[in-house]
Amino acid sequence: METLHDSPIKCSDIFKALPDQQKHIRVVMMIGVAGVGKTFSVQKFCLDWAEGLENQDVDLVIPLSFRELNLIKDEQYSLLELLRVFHPTLQEVTAEQLAGSKVLFIFDGLDESRLSLDFNKSKVVSDVTQKSSVNVLLTNLIQGKLLPSALVWITSRPAAANQIPPACVDRVTEVRGFTDDQKEEYFRKRVSDEELSSRIISHIKTSRSLHIMCLIPVFCWITATVLDHMLTTDKRGELPKTLTDMYSHFLLVQTKRKKLKYAEGHETSPQELTEADREVLLKLGRLAFEQLEKGNIMLYQEDLERCGLDVTEASLYSGVCSEIFKKESVIFQKTVYCFVHLSVQEFLAAVYLFHCYTNRNTQVLKDFLGKDFNPKSFLKKISMYFGKKDNYPSLDVFLKTAMEKSLRSKNGHLDLFVRFLHGLSLESNQRLLGGLLGQTDNSPEITQRAINNLKKMKKTKISPDRSINIFHCLTEINDHSVHQEIQEFLKSKNRSEKRLSEIHCSALAYMLQMSEEVLDELDLSQYNTSDEGKLRLIPAVRNCRKARLWSCGLSEISCSSLASALKSNPSHLRELDLGGNENLKDSGVKQLCAGLESPNCRLETLRSVHLFYSCTV
Template sequence: MEKGSRARRVMWDTFVKMQNCVPNLDKILKGIQIYGCDPSHQPIPAQLLLEFLSELKDVRQKHKETLRAQTESLRVNTILMREKVKVSQLVDRYAELTVISTVRDRRLVEHELLARGRDHEEWRQKHLREELEKIRTDQLFQSSFSRSESKSGSSAAVAGVPGIGKTTMVQKIVYDWATGKIYQQFQFVFSFKFRDLNSINCRTNLKELILDQYPYFGNFLREVWKNPEGLLFIFDGLDKFNDKIDFADSRRNTEAQDSCTDPEFKCKVSDIVYSLIQGKLLPGCSVLVTTRPTALHLLEKAEISVWAEILGFVGEERKEYFIRHFEDRTVAAAVFKHVEENEILYTMSYNPSYCWILALALGPFFTQRARDPQRVPKTITQLYSYYIYNILKNHGRQIERPRDVLLRVGQMAFRGVSEKKIVFTDGDLIKYNLQPSQFLSGFLMELLEREDSARCVVYTFPHLTIQEFVAAVAQFLIPDGRDILKFLTEAHSTTDSRFEVFLRFVAGLSNPMTARGLEEFLGAFPHQTTCRVIDWVKEEVKRQSGNTWSEAGKRSLLNTLHYLFESQNRGLAQAALGSVEKLSFSGMTLTPIDCAVLSHVIGLCDTIKHFNLEYCHIQCEGIQRLGPGLHKCQELRLSYNELGDSGVKLVSAALRNPECKIQKLRLMNVGLTDSGAEDFVSALSTNSSLTELNLGLNSLTDRSVPALRRLIFTLPSLEWIRLGDNEFSKTGRRELRSLREPGPGQ
């Protein structure tokens, strides 16, 4: 205080910055205001400060050291015999995710593997430039992103699909706080997993929850409660919580529920979480909740200040993952290049969990010297076949009959798919006569869960898609597969998508080339089962191809075409589509991966004449995937898609093809401009098949008139063209009308 005005100003600025870090600082400041600036007149504030320094400083340091030790390592499962779990430093392996400061308004009813890849990235890039804002994890409690006007205490909800990195993000947040990098406004951070909280069936309180994990707090918690503004509580995985927390339930405001305002009052775990988020318990504290989108509705009426969603990896973030995964940058570049060039695999790589599977399965192809590029997986069935092949190669010889064991694992996996169950217990293993082993650990991860005061082991597949694939393999290991046709039909007809990816795997495994690696360790798949699967796919495609009048019919047909794609069976595709002349998906949103599948199908079939993709939200990326097969259709309808000039240019490539059969082409309202029209007309200069062309509702102006004149006079096959509702002037329209009547000899 005797250093002058500048020193006093710095001191007061420092107090402001320390306000949320130091308990009782408000009392100290009030004491200064009452007693003045002379330290000799401040016995009470000085005593309070000494109490903090002597009692809580050591506990806070111990807490940081504990959290740092718990979070500094990242454990990643492998499929290698020599190394079941790879332990790395979190800072070395953590790849930044894209997080946006809102949650997109959409209903996620489809399987997470079916989520879009490249158009997901285009969506992100487009909307981040507009209304959506990227937010760093250290900004989740900044007032600039908050929807609440409260100055102290806030709640943040972060949503994301399975495997997108929510739990790893929480680990990184805790580690960064413990190492002093972020959130230093919080004196203490307490992190819980809803999965662990499920085992607490009795009434408890917040004090017991904390002491169970951090017993060194002892009797200091009462001092901790005095500064709730300095506390951050993290609850990870709301979707895994068995007890329902409904913030719209008015009964929670009853007297019994309202009693959970004391951190030492015993109540249900759900009431503790509810009261913390709603600000009834320790008002002023902050809370972070993570969840899958499927449980977001539970938080709609909660006092959430900041909503955020993890979009996963986009652009260079995907590449960074592979660079961090592989020690050899050359291998990392080769693997990512293969992923980038394959739409199926690239679509998966927005999700860290899929990146992990891709890296494990593809890595050996680019590290072995004698490798065959033709064998590198191109479909998801081929990818997972090689993933399981590696497990069998490294662990299969440790047991006598791997075929029988994998059959039982697959049967358990299928029951899980049927019941939407992803966590299995010792009781499940006993039911299917399975015992923990090094071989089994290649498929099932062991997790510790709490059960009252003890801990028990539960099991889960590394990812849902691995569970689905093992379930599909089991169908080919059943000795007598007579009922498989009925089984497949029932699974395909379910109203939700729980069997969708499972059925793709079944269809893909019917290809002998795909199954060959697995048969090396499991023995031959029954020929009759393979034939029945192929027959089922063929008949299902035939049955669904004439049922496209409804949205459900179109979706069902598209699914069966995905089965064809996974089978990679040219003869099957030609037999299934041999009499199909029309494919219509009008009004149905198609992803780039859907477009890649359709292109594959059309490329194998010579009978499809009418191809209707109007109102399908196809963008440039989708047309690029469709491109190789478009020239084979006689009537092509692409109106009302966001193709733009670059997309129309890709259509032009089909028109340039010497074998082009396109006679009728609809390109209404596709975003074509004068620049694109010139290139389009040039492409048509060598075409001899086009008879009808619709370019209405685009952005053509008088600048395009000379090119259109040239088109009309030089394209001998063209009989009809529509150019209405463009941006021509009166003069331009008059000039175009004059072309309606051909002159002598024209």
């Protein structure tokens, strides 16, 4: 595979080949986490083209969002009819003109799609006047069977990008969000008071988790909203240091904003949540929870009504949730709904489930915590817990079961959700949300048991990358002991004498990944830990030049993590030693090959005495 260097690229140039490239760029996949600026990039591209500033060789730019395409997923259209439905100004365009023009199709928000894109069994459509389902039209466009000269640009969150086969994509670009300098620039522009913006920037730097999250523009907006409010009101409590604390304050600021009274130009302390506020927020929480389980972030009227939300209810849009929950009119004047950011949906979902726990909503808890577990004895145990009030599980048992549930998720869609659950278990956040969660028995003993459960959690069949979320949950529950112990370990001169637990290894892998310095060599044999502990260190491969993973028991799941490191952008790894991993099976080798074939992979040396496969590097 041709090696592509990790260098910035302008949106206006994403279809232009690099100087040393001969390949024509027809299909581009742009990935990025929720709220990082993918749709903004699309809009900027369209605006520059429309104003005659960029890409004037393109005759027609046709933006189509998946949230709109979802509304007609069961109907039949030809491509020409589809364009006329979404863009009435194209009514006069003929099939001949469309085929003879240089056209760019932009499909924004693949992660919001409810279409079934089947690239293996989809029927062939090669005529723009031939009717078919929307998903068949899209697969043929992307594969180049329909309008083969057309350019295609798809945006997606990383977890959903695999719906498009790699063979169909000529270039992958990533929107990474703000650099550290851009974070500071954002806060200085967002908060006009120079002293106030400096205090906000200073506070963000004191919390590693907050500082990292601020690479996402939407999170910068949430942070600025909360800290600006807290630093300018008369009520100046301790500033939030964890994600849960920040989102709890954000929820209160947004729901109370229109109820604030002003005195001499300063905001007074906000009132408590009213019963009406709590009712609407819990309904929104149920909506967030049910759709998060299904993996949906775009919602429709029937979804709201199923949770008891009246779309005509004034309180829903009168400021109570105006900055939390959004509605917009799309094609045919139909309305779609979404939370202002995926993390807000995850937070409200956690609030709802925690409320169900404190209020003993046994059906919701059994459905969520028990339905995917085996063997049957565990289901029986869960039923026993939730079936008798006098044997109701303590808070630490509830959190442990939720953590195990999240670790079983294949794509990690419950990871942030379960972090919020742990943060909501703290009395400070329960007190802050004023009765929204209910009362729990969160004595120091129970909190310590929850911390111990996280530190002892061992799951051999989960990705090492996913194990890092256990460490994040410790941060949310205000336990920093593991972080401090790893810092002491890194300062130690006799590291081999220090026995590392599995949670220590997850924390170390995370800290090495986040380090601004690239590690010269990662040698797992140098760490005094268990076999699982060594596997948990694999994510650190992302930030090292040489990795020696000798006899560490690589499996398909850990190979997936290693392949992810090879695909990472930028990829620093130049030398990889996999010797002694005799149990590496075909499935694991295929994972590795996928990483080696990535355009981002810059590996120069691969050693393994047991790897008798032909891999293109």
